[in-house]
Amino acid sequence: MSTLSQIQQRFVAAVLQHEPATLATLLAGDIQRSAARATIYINNHHIGLRTALAAVYPVLQRLLGDACFDLLARRYVALQPKLSGNIFDFGGSLSDLIAETKGLLELPYLADVARLEWLRHQVFHAADHESALESEQLLSLSSLAELDESALARLRLRLHASAQLFQSRWPVLDIWQSNHELELPAESQAAAALPISLDAGGVQCLVLRAGVALRHTLLGAAEFAFLQALAFHPVCVAADIALHADRHFDLPATLVRWLPWLLAARRDTHEFNI
Amino acid sequence: MQSLPALSFIEVHSENHFGLGGLPYAVLIELREHYPLALHGVGLSLGSAGALALDHLERLRALVERVAPVLVSEHLSWSARQGQYLHDLLPMPFTEESIEVLVSHIVQVQDTLRRPLLVENVSSYVRFADDQMPESTFVREICQRAGCQLLLDITNLYINANNHSFDALSYLADLAPASIGQMHLSGHQARVIEQASGAPELVLLDTHDSAISAPVWQLYGEALKRFGARPTLIEWDSQLPSLDALLCEADQAQRRTNAGALA
Numbered sequence: 001m002s003t004l005s006q007i008q009q010r011f012v013a014a015v016l017q018h019e020p021a022t023l024a025t026l027l028a029g030d031i032q033r034s035a036a037r038a039t040i041y042i043n044n045h046h047i048g049l050r051t052a053l054a055a056v057y058p059v060l061q062r063l064l065g066d067a068c069f070d071l072l073a074r075r076y077v078a079l080q081p082k083l084s085g086n087i088f089d090f091g092g093s094l095s096d097l098i099a100e101t102k103g104l105l106e107l108p109y110l111a112d113v114a115r116l117e118w119l120r121h122q123v124f125h126a127a128d129h130e131s132a133l134e135s136e137q138l139l140s141l142s143s144l145a146e147l148d149e150s151a152l153a154r155l156r157l158r159l160h161a162s163a164q165l166f167q168s169r170w171p172v173l174d175i176w177q178s179n180h181e182l183e184l185p186a187e188s189q190a191a192a193a194l195p196i197s198l199d200a201g202g203v204q205c206l207v208l209r210a211g212v213a214l215r216h217t218l219l220g221a222a223e224f225a226f227l228q229a230l231a232f233h234p235v236c237v238a239a240d241i242a243l244h245a246d247r248h249f250d251l252p253a254t255l256v257r258w259l260p261w262l263l264a265a266r267r268d269t270h271e272f273n274i
Numbered sequence: 275m276q277s278l279p280a281l282s283f284i285e286v287h288s289e290n291h292f293g294l295g296g297l298p299y300a301v302l303i304e305l306r307e308h309y310p311l312a313l314h315g316v317g318l319s320l321g322s323a324g325a326l327a328l329d330h331l332e333r334l335r336a337l338v339e340r341v342a343p344v345l346v347s348e349h350l351s352w353s354a355r356q357g358q359y360l361h362d363l364l365p366m367p368f369t370e371e372s373i374e375v376l377v378s379h380i381v382q383v384q385d386t387l388r389r390p391l392l393v394e395n396v397s398s399y400v401r402f403a404d405d406q407m408p409e410s411t412f413v414r415e416i417c418q419r420a421g422c423q424l425l426l427d428i429t430n431l432y433i434n435a436n437n438h439s440f441d442a443l444s445y446l447a448d449l450a451p452a453s454i455g456q457m458h459l460s461g462h463q464a465r466v467i468e469q470a471s472g473a474p475e476l477v478l479l480d481t482h483d484s485a486i487s488a489p490v491w492q493l494y495g496e497a498l499k500r501f502g503a504r505p506t507l508i509e510w511d512s513q514l515p516s517l518d519a520l521l522c523e524a525d526q527a528q529r530r531t532n533a534g535a536l537a
Contacts, residue, residue, distance in 0.1 A: 001404050004371050005323035008355040015360055028401040033475060036467045037399040037437075040479070041362060048361040083359035085317030085330045086289045090361075125293035162295060212297040 002026075014038070015045050016080055049077045049090065056091050056121045059179045060114050063107070072098070088125055092118050109170035109198065116172055119164045119207045120214055126161035136263040141256065155235045156265060163208035163261035165228055166216075171200040173216055208261060222246035223254055230262075278308050279521050282528070283344060285312035285507045292333045294340065302341060312345035312456075312507070313338065314425075319359075320379045320393070321352035321366045331386055338387055345456060345505065347392035347425045348383070350376060350416065365398035368405040368412040373419065380420040392455045393417070394425040397433040397462075397480035409434060410448035423455030426504075428494045429462055429486070433478040442493055451501045459486050459494060459527060460509035483512040486523060491530070498534025506531055 002010075007026055014023035023038035024031050050073040054061055061069040076097050083090050095114035104110055139157075147155060159165070166172075174196045181189045204224040206217045219227070222242040226249065229238035235255075242249040255262075284305055291302050305311065318330055338346060351363040366372045376393075383391050395413055407415075417424050426449070435442035461484030467475045486508070494506075508523045 001369075003323070004321075004367065004369070004375060005355070007367055007402065007404065008323055008352060011364065012355045012358050012360060016358075023400075026402055026404075028403045028405060032470050032472075034400060036469060036475070037477060040399045040477070041360075041364065044362050045360045052361070080358075082357075083354075083361065085319060085327055085354065085359060086292055086333075087317075087361065088289070088293070124296050125298065126295050127293055128295035128299060209296055212300050 015042050018042055018046075046074070046077055048087075049083075050074065052087050053077075053091050053094065057094065057114060057117045058183065059117055059176050060094075060110065062179045062182065063110065063113065063175075072101070072104075075101075088121070091121075094118070109168065109172055109175060112168035112170055112172045113175060116166055116168075116176055116207070119166055123162055123164055123207050123209050123214060126209065128162070136265055139259060139262065139264050141259065144255065144259070153234070153236050156233075157230050157235055157262040159227060159230065159258075160261045160263050163206055163258070165205075165219075165224065166207050167202065167204040167224065169202040170198060171196055171203060173203045173205060173218070174200065206258075206261075220246065222249035226251075226254055227258065279517075279524075281309055281521075281524060283310040283312055283505060283507075285314050285345075288313040288315040288334055288337055288346075289317045291337055291341075294336065306341055310344040311341055312347065312505070313341070313343045314394075315346075315348040316363060317353065318348050318379075318383070319352050319354040320348055320383070321350065321364075321372065321376055322354050322379075323371075323375055324356060326379050326382060327354070327357075331383060334383075335386055338389070345392060346387060346389065347394055347456065349394045349396050350413065351396040363396045365396060365400065365402075366412070367402035368407050368409060369402075370406060373412065373415050376416050377420040380416070380422050384420070384422065390422055390455075392423050392425040393420075394427050394458065395430050395434075396427070397430040397437075397478075399437055399477055399479075401438055408440065408445075408448075409438075410445040414449055414453065417453045424449065424453050425456045425458060426454050426497065426501075427458040427460075428497055429458065429460045429490050429509075430480060432490050432493050433462055433480055436476075436478045443496060446497055446500050449501075454497075454501045454504055457494070457497065457504050457506040458509050459490060459506060459523075461485050461487065462490070481512060482509050484510075485515075485519075486526075491526075494527070495530060495534065498531060503531045503534055 010026055011023060014020070020035040020038040020042060024034035027034035027038065050070065053073045053076065054069070064072065076094055079097065081093055095111040095118065098104055098114055099111040178194065178196060204219045204221065206219055206227065208215055208217065222245040225245040226238050226242035229241040239249070239251045286302060291298050293299060315334060318326065318334065349363050350366060352366065353360050353362055353364055380391055380393060393416065413424060431442050431445060435445065460482045463479045463481045463484065465477055465479055467477050469475060506527050508520065508527060510520055
């Protein structure tokens with residue numbers, strides 16, 4: 001008799017490797033009938049994951065077509081990317097596979113479209129602002145104004161998970177927008193009719209949630225550099241980096257604009273006092 | 275949600291709302307204003323040998339704390355082995371070791387949540403060579419030892435009785451009325467599986483994508499006779515019908531529950 005751990009190990013391996021006959025050796029009854037039934041579990045696993053990918057990447061699926069997307073999804077699932085008990089955590093590294101797939105090199109923007117769709121998925125499921133970690137808080141304008149100079153110099157802020165930076169050297173936002181609109185009623189398809197030139201240049205934006213709605217907001221080079229630098233530096237250093245990108249960078253205006261999505265370490269915590 | 279149909283409770287998959295934010299959470303909070311809420315988990319993998327995923331349990335705890343559901347449930351199944359997950363609710367071998375693993379995990383969850391957990395019998399297409407007891411004994415033992423109630427899924431019972439050739443009524447007879455806390459009903463499909471040699475086999479699949487079949491309604495009637503009325507949910511999460519069609523199913527369950535309770 002096998003232990004539960006042994007049974008589960010063999011079961012998992014057989015499903016991942018599409019081996020119904022191996023799975024059947026764990027089962028009761030006629031081996032051929034058991035193998036036929038074991039196939040149901042193998043199919044459920046693989047089809048379930050492909051369905052989950054399709055839900056996260058609708059625009060990618062439209063761009064590739066159903067058959068090509070399914071092929072890509074099969075390859076991705078076969079790589080056995082890490083899963084958790086929450087299916088919404090699955091699929092984040094699909095853009096890496098796209099970038100490595102030779103047959104897709106003619107569509108160099110595809111990996112970035114996938115990255116954008118994954119960011120949208122992350123932002124959609126991110127916790128509400130009020131649910132921020134207890135060690136962090138959103139700052140009001142008045143509390144920001146109350147900080148003295150030395151506190152301001154030390155101040156660190158970071159973007160909340162419901163606001164994520166995205167950049168691409170391709171016009172990925174336009175590509176996403178026009179394909180997304182094709183799913184909408186005809187009267188809402190303003191961008192879908194417009195041709196997109198890949199020479200139109202890249203995009204820098206913030207994908208964020210305002211209330212329950214997802215939004216993309218285009219950012220200037222300095223604003224993007226500032227928000228990106230906040231992940232590594234105090235506000236004052238990030239502002240220097242932004243000024244380097246554009247000497248007209250307006251720190252107060254930028255802070256006011258994005259304050260609802262910026263978290264600060266709480267006053268009483270160690271980080272704040274560094 | 276322009277109209278608020280008369281429903282005794284609403285049930286959602288816990289994991290769909292683990293994010294605690296955005297639309298999924300906002301909808302949940304609004305529904306909670308109007309209906310008692312039940313949380314039904316699919317990702318805890320209570321039946322995995324080894325330790326429970328504590329991060330998953332913590333996310334469940336946080337959600338339970340926020341939305342104060344009337345019922346919290348999970349499955350008598352497994353989906354992971356040492357951090358490797360399969361996207362399914364997989365059947366357990368019916369062994370003493372499986373009982374011990376499930377009981378210790380259920381107790382751990384109940385201690386963490388500080389409330390009772392309901393556990394659901396799952397559908398299955400296979401039985402293990404190492405099985406030591408019938409499913410009804412397995413389920414009964416777990417509920418007794420863990421001090422929890424069963425979320426009796428009538429469709430899963432019907433599917434298993436057909437797929438594994440046992441008598442669904444004696445399964446019901448093996449369970450104590452006090453151990454039944456909730457019931458589930460759903461639609462299923464029959465599929466013919468061709469064999470390499472021999473006659474093809476008819477297997478019932480747990481699909482949640484159609485109306486409840488007549489024999490499942492009949493088995494529900496038998497369960498009501500034996501156990502009395504319990505909170506009962508219609509599970510329909512694939513190939514969704516119109517809201518009216520869904521409410522019609524819920525209404526039918528409610529009428530049968532009322533009639534069963536009076537009988």
